[in-house]
Amino acid sequence: MSNIAKAFENKKAFIAFITCGDPDLETTIKVVKEAADNGADLIELGIPFSDPTAEGPTIQGANLRALTGGVTTDKIFDMVKELRKDVTIPMVFMTYANVVFSYGAEKFIKTCSEIGIDGLILPDLPYEEKEEFHPVCARYGVDLVSLIAPTSENRIAQIARDAEGFIYVVSSLGVTGTRSEIKTDLESIVKAIRASSKVPCAIGFGISKPEQAKKMADISDGAIVGSAIIKIIEKYGKDSPRYVGEYVKSMKEAIA
Amino acid sequence: MSNQNGRFGIHGGQYIPETLMNAVIELEEAYNHYKNDTEFNKELETLFNEYAGRPSRLYYAEKMTKDLGGAKIYLKREDLNHTGAHKINNVLGQALLAKKMGKTRLIAETGAGQHGVATATAAALMGMECVVFMGEEDTKRQALNVYKMKLLGAEVVPVTSGTATLKDAVSEAMREWTSRISDTHYCLGSVMGPHPFPTIVRDFQAVISKEIKEQILKKEGRLPDVVMACVGGGSNAIGTFYNFIEDEGVQLIGCEAAGRGVDTFETAATIATGKLGIFHGMKSYFCQDEYGQIAPVYSISAGLDYPGIGPEHAYLHDIGRAQYVPITDDEAVNAFEYLSRTEGIIPAIESSHALAHAMKIAPAMDKDKIIVITISGRGDKDCAAIARYRGEEINE
Numbered sequence: 218m219s220n221i222a223k224a225f226e227n228k229k230a231f232i233a234f235i236t237c238g239d240p241d242l243e244t245t246i247k248v249v250k251e252a253a254d255n256g257a258d259l260i261e262l263g264i265p266f267s268d269p270t271a272e273g274p275t276i277q278g279a280n281l282r283a284l285t286g287g288v289t290t291d292k293i294f295d296m297v298k299e300l301r302k303d304v305t306i307p308m309v310f311m312t313y314a315n316v317v318f319s320y321g322a323e324k325f326i327k328t329c330s331e332i333g334i335d336g337l338i339l340p341d342l343p344y345e346e347k348e349e350f351h352p353v354c355a356r357y358g359v360d361l362v363s364l365i366a367p368t369s370e371n372r373i374a375q376i377a378r379d380a381e382g383f384i385y386v387v388s389s390l391g392v393t394g395t396r397s398e399i400k401t402d403l404e405s406i407v408k409a410i411r412a413s414s415k416v417p418c419a420i421g422f423g424i425s426k427p428e429q430a431k432k433m434a435d436i437s438d439g440a441i442v443g444s445a446i447i448k449i450i451e452k453y454g455k456d457s458p459r460y461v462g463e464y465v466k467s468m469k470e471a472i473a
Numbered sequence: 474m475s476n477q478n479g480r481f482g483i484h485g486g487q488y489i490p491e492t493l494m495n496a497v498i499e500l501e502e503a504y505n506h507y508k509n510d511t512e513f514n515k516e517l518e519t520l521f522n523e524y525a526g527r528p529s530r531l532y533y534a535e536k537m538t539k540d541l542g543g544a545k546i547y548l549k550r551e552d553l554n555h556t557g558a559h560k561i562n563n564v565l566g567q568a569l570l571a572k573k574m575g576k577t578r579l580i581a582e583t584g585a586g587q588h589g590v591a592t593a594t595a596a597a598l599m600g601m602e603c604v605v606f607m608g609e610e611d612t613k614r615q616a617l618n619v620y621k622m623k624l625l626g627a628e629v630v631p632v633t634s635g636t637a638t639l640k641d642a643v644s645e646a647m648r649e650w651t652s653r654i655s656d657t658h659y660c661l662g663s664v665m666g667p668h669p670f671p672t673i674v675r676d677f678q679a680v681i682s683k684e685i686k687e688q689i690l691k692k693e694g695r696l697p698d699v700v701m702a703c704v705g706g707g708s709n710a711i712g713t714f715y716n717f718i719e720d721e722g723v724q725l726i727g728c729e730a731a732g733r734g735v736d737t738f739e740t741a742a743t744i745a746t747g748k749l750g751i752f753h754g755m756k757s758y759f760c761q762d763e764y765g766q767i768a769p770v771y772s773i774s775a776g777l778d779y780p781g782i783g784p785e786h787a788y789l790h791d792i793g794r795a796q797y798v799p800i801t802d803d804e805a806v807n808a809f810e811y812l813s814r815t816e817g818i819i820p821a822i823e824s825s826h827a828l829a830h831a832m833k834i835a836p837a838m839d840k841d842k843i844i845v846i847t848i849s850g851r852g853d854k855d856c857a858a859i860a861r862y863r864g865e866e867i868n869e
Contacts, residue, residue, distance in 0.1 A: 273648075
């Protein structure tokens with residue numbers, strides 16, 4: 218069984234996204250620990266990319282701050298080793314295809330498996346291009362997480378059938394960022410996914426408030442929150458870990 | 474030249490968010506249908522000829538030829554097209570296609586502003602809404618084109634993210650497309666991005682080499698020895714090369730923007746300094762650091778200031794069919810001034826990169842050799858910037 222499945226065992230999962238190195242890696246370690254201690258079931262660690270085309274202004278800002286601070290893929294690998302001394306919940310990397318490709322897929326994914334990264338989310342790697350990394354991921358037991366969007370329609374069954382780890386359901390059109398309202402008919406999408414796959418699915422993009430998280434977790438297996446957490450980190454910087462902890466607690470309580 | 478999922482050798486592909494996948498699939502299906510549709514092709518040809526002023530002239534640059542003292546030089550005058558550049562070829566094709574697909578809104582990225590102006594023009598002509606994303610840095614370098622786009626009814630969105638240049642304008646246009654797909658077509662301006670864009674844009678630009686071939690055969694009774702063009706993403710270059718790819722005797726040369734030199738960090742020469750990567754929907758060569766972070770690039774030319782190159786160029790480079798050479802700012806500016814003085818033609822600073830290379834190689838070639846250089850655009854837009862480069866302050 219995939220380690221990621223543990224995040225969904227007999228519960229709704231709260232998934233927290235954190236950009237590594239924003240504002241520095243020491244803070245990231247503390248933020249991840251706070252999130253885990255306060256009920257996060259899975260952590261998405263963002264490896265910053267210079268040109269994150271799927272992100273809205275909030276996460277773009279985090280990427281920029283992290284890169285300006287000198288974060289690199291190797292430094293993030295070291296940070297994960299440090300984190301794994303204490304953090305046992307599943308963790309995945311979220312980054313862009315070029316970060317993996319330029320490092321060397323084999324070397325990158327092998328390292329993931331060695332340091333305890335359970336999966337990989339690459340928003341610019343659709344189903345058609347999965348072969349770029351999937352064979353290597355399969356060899357090292359790292360789940361390559363599939364995304365399904367409001368526009369996926371006739372593609373849902375095909376994507377869901379081959380999905381592993383969990384399925385990332387994109388709640389709305391557009392890029393990441395908080396939204397006041399999510400209008401997509403997500404019930405139908407989740408229903409279509411469940412007809413083709415037993416892999417759990419969690420909804421992300423636009424979720425910031427406890428009531429939104431509850432609504433999303435009610436219709437799926439979990440809620441993913443990124444920009445709202447990044448905003449806390451942006452506001453409090455090195456002092457952000459305890460605020461993130463409080464926030465995660467409130468979100469987890471809402472969906473439990 | 475492209476196979477399944479738009480691969481050119483190992484390059485190309487569709488590395489884009491799932492949200493956009495059905496949009497590019499729909500585009501591919503529509504394009505495959507209309508490219509063989511007689512009615513569509515007739516409409517496009519009429520637009521090319523009656524509206525854009527095609528065919529563009531193939532001009533024998535006699536003074537330049539004599540002055541350089543070597544190969545015979547012909548200029549393919551894409552600068553004489555309506556809106557002043559080759560960009561209109563692709564835009565008319567895509568706008569017509571978008572209209573047939575029922576889209577009512579065009580979005581586009583632009584660097585120098587030529588593609589933005591062309592898109593705004595086609596949108597005005599076809600009664601479509603238009604939004605152009607332009608790096609804030611470029612809106613300053615090319616203020617006149619910003620005004621033109623607004624005059625044509627388009628909205629211009631200055632992009633402040635990243636390096637605030639062409640690559641960031643592409644990123645922002647992609648983000649906008651993911652947020653609004655049903656009524657919007659992303660009118661990509663170069664032979665880059667996810668499949669099917671590199672193929673569609675190439676096909677619409679291929680009219681350049683189709684005409685060159687007919688014109689040179691008529692004038693000289695034979696094919697040229699060298700055809701050359703400047704390369705950023707590479708649309709005028711692929712248009713210039715395409716119908717000569719099978720003609721092994723014709724040498725194909727793409728001229729990249731070296732900025733202050735390929736041994737400096739201030740360069741945009743992708744083939745000379747980049748490595749294989751995945752960005753903006755495609756696998757190709759990109760200027761990047763050891764961790765795959767896309768490098769900030771620099772060129773005096775806003776239109777060539779891009780860290781990547783179209784996948785078909787990457788492939789032509791791999792197989793050795795085309796050669797890519799770096800040209801510095803200094804060399805391009807000299808060529809800009811040279812053609813203005815010698816032939817009374819003010820070329821775009823982008824096209825001046827191709828001219829600069831011709832000035833290097835023509836003198837050593839035999840007089841019976843023929844070089845065709847595509848002048849991709851006119852240089853009016855660059856006059857203020859070149860004046861500044863030479864230390865002269867003028868008001869636009």
